[in-house]
Amino acid sequence: MDNRAVSPVVGKLLAAGLAVLYIASATGFLLGGVVPDYRDAAGDELAERVLATAAGEIEASLSATDGRVTVRSRLDLPRTIRGDTYRLVVANRTLRLVHPVDRLNASAPLALPPTVGVRDGTWNSTDPLSVRVSGPAGNRTLALAEGST
């Protein structure tokens, strides 16, 4: 009858072990199955919103002024989507968002008057983004420009 005092110790150990096991499995389930899906879904929404905002801001940077202009407008966009940096690519009058996660890629046509030429270009989300519009009224050129001012 020497091991009578062991009983509470065994009980506590058992309970602690069960709790640790439970927490481990719950964490594994959440991080392994649920959370990545949610991050993708939230990233998808954010990517679309960033793309829509960028397209809207780029279109809004055209001024209705007659004559020769040079306009630089700065855009504030998130540096990362779903924890990764991304790129905005202008090609063929279309704005595309390129992200390491394929599901987050999206594209939107730039609705610009036909008199505005669009220069192809790429912007990395780690740099500040500005849009440069220059030229006379009938022949404007729009380009993505990386740079501080």
Place this chain on the structure above:
Amino acid sequence: VRAQTSLPALGFSLLVLTAVLVFGVAVADGALLSADRDPLERQAALDLSDRLVGADAPLTDRENVVNATALRTLDGQRLRARYGLASDADATVSLDGRTAASTGETRGGTTLTRLVLVRVATNRTIQPGFSGGNRVTLPRRTDTATLTLSPQSNRTITAVRANDRVVLRNASGLRGTFDVSLSPFRTVTLRFAADGPLTAGSVEVRYRAERTRKGRLEVHVDA
């Protein structure tokens, strides 16, 4: 395993924890689903409506004033060709619930409503009766008028003034058809200087009457 009385309590608490977890995941799922909007579609609708009512758009006379005659020329092909719609997107433009142009069937999608002014211009002709003197007042915002002067044979019209500004003048008498330009910013009264009272029918005024009414321009984009 005798006397392990705390184990059932532990099991129960884990059960409660699991229920809370499942509930939390379900709530997060619902929140994520309800946040599912389509900003790109909205952006496309916004672009289209912006360009439809812009100051230098082919459909407008000035910003936000849609020309009803020009709107009638809009059809699906022009809508697609002119306004940079994505190739897989369809758009419908309607004014006051009546479809003005459509590139295809739009179901679901995003609708953007704008309040605009719709301008209708018609040509009107009046023959003033000159019962209150040799003058006639035109409705406001009339910017041009065509006068046909044919006074009775014993009368001579020597000058026509618009709000004290002389627009036509001939000391030996005016007769025939004249175009005069007027200020659209104030109501114009035409005064005819003649050597006596004029009778009805001696002057005919043709002018463009502009009427504007409010309208709801709806742009529906289904991307």
